[in-house]
Amino acid sequence: MQADTQLPSAPPLPGADLVDRLNAIIETLGTNFAGPDDPAAFAWPFATWADTGNMLLKRRNAANTAWATLGPLLDFHYARGNILAAVSQAAGVPTGGLWQSIINANGHALRNAAGWQICRWRTQQQVTDTAYPSISGMFYNSDPCTGTYPAEFSSAPHVVAIASRENGTGLLRITGSEVGSGTTTTTPQYRGLSASSTDVIAFHYIAVGRWFEV
């Protein structure tokens, strides 16, 4: 609103008119003269104008002769309270927090405002219970290990994974490889190789990709 912020000093000013004028003044000041028209006639030095004509926030100079532009009217300013928040974007421009942390039953994920996402956790477990056909004494998991990411990617991420024995420690004897492609929601499929037919294995992974495309 852009009302005259000065009450007339000359009587008469009936009570009902005074209430209306005061309400208009309060709204005008409470919204920083929000409107498209230059409120210079009502303003004073260092008054603030929410210029909706071009969506800029402006401040009157000390001489009360011109407006200085402070910045975008509805710009988003980061502070300690909103750096960690749900990230979002519109046409690649951040509209939410800078960093978002996700923890659920499928692991940990970190998203940032630039569109990158990192997930870490482990696949489900499988047993190396199947004899490897061409190497005597070696066994693998016929059911591949796979897992669900804690947060969805916008395209299949790059994944680094390593096999791990999950039923105890012992000799380092498990290796593995990717045997099936992953998706935006699930890790690649992995099989491991072991000298034991009873090893329980899983693949611990780090996946790096994007949560929106540019």
Place this chain on the structure above:
Amino acid sequence: MKISFSPILSDRRLTVHKAGESLTINNVLLDFSAVPEGATLPSGAIECEFILGPVERIGGQIHLTLLLPHADGASESALFPDPIIDPADGPLELPQ
């Protein structure tokens, strides 16, 4: 029927309706009544991206896992969901 869940932060929407041993997932009907005892239906054989892993019949009961999309600020029950066992026919109440 035992339905387990695998949570994921995602904008996807999931609706599930149960009728006997059939599930309608996002308007796609999937009938598991023909899965015999001890058999495993691999996930690759099921044209539904919300079904993870195989569908099995164990002890007469169908076991399956569904991808469970959740939003930021989801409840603990959605982030770490418990399985639903023998749900009643009708719309499935999913952890939010």
